Amino acid sequence: MNDVWIAGVGMTRFGKREESLPDLMAEAALAAMADARVDTPDTLVVAAMNPEEFTGEGNYGSLIATHLGLSRVPAIRVETATSSGLAAIYAGFAAIAAGLHRSVLVVGGEKMSHLPTPRVSEIIGRSIDAHERSYGSTMPALAGLITRAAMHRRGFTLKEISQVAVKNHAHGARNAYAHFQEPITLEAVMESRMVADPLRLFHCCPISDGAAALLLTAERGAVRIAGLGQGTDTMAVRYRTELTSFRATQVAADAAYRMAGFGPERVEVAELHDAFTSFELIALEDTGLVPSGKAGRATLDGETMIGGRLPVNPSGGLKARGHPLAGTGIAQLVELVWQLTGRAGGRQVEAHVGLAQSIGGLATNNWVAILEAPR
Amino acid sequence: MIGDRLVASRCPRCQRMVVPPARICPDHAVRMEPGTVPAVGEVVSFTTLHSPPEGFRSPLHIALVELEGGARLFCHGDETRGFKIGTTVSVEEVDSVFYFSHMGFADRARLFWRRAGARGEKVASITKSLVKGAWKGRSSGES
Numbered sequence: 001m002n003d004v005w006i007a008g009v010g011m012t013r014f015g016k017r018e019e020s021l022p023d024l025m026a027e028a029a030l031a032a033m034a035d036a037r038v039d040t041p042d043t044l045v046v047a048a049m050n051p052e053e054f055t056g057e058g059n060y061g062s063l064i065a066t067h068l069g070l071s072r073v074p075a076i077r078v079e080t081a082t083s084s085g086l087a088a089i090y091a092g093f094a095a096i097a098a099g100l101h102r103s104v105l106v107v108g109g110e111k112m113s114h115l116p117t118p119r120v121s122e123i124i125g126r127s128i129d130a131h132e133r134s135y136g137s138t139m140p141a142l143a144g145l146i147t148r149a150a151m152h153r154r155g156f157t158l159k160e161i162s163q164v165a166v167k168n169h170a171h172g173a174r175n176a177y178a179h180f181q182e183p184i185t186l187e188a189v190m191e192s193r194m195v196a197d198p199l200r201l202f203h204c205c206p207i208s209d210g211a212a213a214l215l216l217t218a219e220r221g222a223v224r225i226a227g228l229g230q231g232t233d234t235m236a237v238r239y240r241t242e243l244t245s246f247r248a249t250q251v252a253a254d255a256a257y258r259m260a261g262f263g264p265e266r267v268e269v270a271e272l273h274d275a276f277t278s279f280e281l282i283a284l285e286d287t288g289l290v291p292s293g294k295a296g297r298a299t300l301d302g303e304t305m306i307g308g309r310l311p312v313n314p315s316g317g318l319k320a321r322g323h324p325l326a327g328t329g330i331a332q333l334v335e336l337v338w339q340l341t342g343r344a345g346g347r348q349v350e351a352h353v354g355l356a357q358s359i360g361g362l363a364t365n366n367w368v369a370i371l372e373a374p375r
Numbered sequence: 376m377i378g379d380r381l382v383a384s385r386c387p388r389c390q391r392m393v394v395p396p397a398r399i400c401p402d403h404a405v406r407m408e409p410g411t412v413p414a415v416g417e418v419v420s421f422t423t424l425h426s427p428p429e430g431f432r433s434p435l436h437i438a439l440v441e442l443e444g445g446a447r448l449f450c451h452g453d454e455t456r457g458f459k460i461g462t463t464v465s466v467e468e469v470d471s472v473f474y475f476s477h478m479g480f481a482d483r484a485r486l487f488w489r490r491a492g493a494r495g496e497k498v499a500s501i502t503k504s505l506v507k508g509a510w511k512g513r514s515s516g517e518s
């Protein structure tokens with residue numbers, strides 16, 4: 001298997017954007033190609049979760065290839081719900097590892113803020129089991145069920161769950177690409193509007209537009225994809241016997257560590273899928289980055305802040321950087337590359353190994369990637 | 376519903392029960408067989424939506440309940456005041472929708488008699504009609 005390197009990265013600012021999704025993807029892709037000094041990749045992988053419903057356009061691989069002036073470059077589209085970005089990176093990784101191509105442009109994003117919030121929630125909610133949806137289950141509803149169970153069974157406190165939002169907003173305030181660049185207080189989080197008891201508005205990520213891209217290559221560079229793993233679970237939450245941890249994350253992390261040849265002890269920075277802030281605590285333990293039962297305490301003690309033992313979501317995470325669905329997994333790796341190559345500006349941490357975890361649907365299709373900058 | 380049991384399906388390989396019945400086991404590529412499970416279980420978790428999707432009343436109470444035998448199902452209910460994880464609830468199916476309700480004294484007595492086996496049928500039928508009446512009539516249940 002060939003080693004796979006990340007030669008260039010790029011992303012748009014996340015948030016409410018006026019541009020079309022193809023324009024956002026082009027902005028990110030052109031930045032990544034310029035960063036890699038590549039103007040024609042061998043192939044193109046596009047990640048978009050629901051562009052047909054959000055934008056009315058389909059055939060997204062060809063659409064983006066044409067929009068980028070790459071209509072002669074073979075293109076595919078990859079989708080695993082909200083983790084589509086890392087799934088697209090997997091497709092590009094596999095193509096280079098197998099020797100099918102020498103360079104792959106991976107670009108992903110979403111454009112949805114132009115639609116009313118209930119409509120956006122309904123479209124995202126189609127990734128939930130139909131029977132459970134017929135009970136009014138939305139992503140926040142299922143996350144509310146999981147969070148309450150985790151508080152009861154794993155001892156997470158509302159303060160710990162809320163502190164994740166405070167930390168990630170503090171990080172986002174240092175990131176010019178973030179949707180939210182203002183710090184928030186613990187009181188503001190704990191007094192925000194109730195959404196899905198016990199989850200309040202500031203425990204939930206926003207609806208963001210944006211795109212991110214990276215250029216994968218077989219040529220040795222600064223940062224290598226050391227491990228990449230996928231894990232899955234049932235669409236129906238009621239079919240799972242374990243509600244307070246995600247098998248899909250655990251399996252993905254095991255596979256990624258196995259490929260990398262090392263475990264969580266070498267990870268120095270992480271980007272985790274905090275679509276709901278309780279999910280960051282669950283992810284910390286599911287990936288083995290923090291021992292079981294310690295994620296809440298580690299968060300309150302500042303271990304996961306920039307400057308702490310293990311900075312988590314230095315970008316601001318989904319909570320503050322924003323969550324343009326299929327753009328998120330790619331943006332996580334963009335952030336890790338910037339961190340591992342000393343290009344993260346005012347939020348720079350000291351790290352040679354980084355981990356990203358991305359949740360698809362309600363943890364039905366998750367990915368873990370491990371990046372390494374060899375010394 | 377059949378009596379105080381719910382229609383379910385069972386995997387012939389792992390014996391897992393699923394409600395409502397499914398054609399294929401979630402864990403094995405085999406056809407499931409018909410079965411039933413008791414309409415009594417414990418609350419695994421619950422939430423209240425304050426901005427539910429279109430077509431649902433607000434606030435919307437949703438519970439995930441684990442029935443005796445292990446099958447889990449989603450339910451609606453009147454309220455979750457006084458609810459705890461682990462609370463025993465009875466489940467009723469009305470027009471293919473499951474509803475949970477707190478088990479009051481009468482329900483628990485019924486459950487006791489059913490488990491005890493003796494004279495259970497008569498007690499069950501009396502309390503069942505009481506429960507049904509109470510469920511449909513009340514706006515704020517006991518807790």
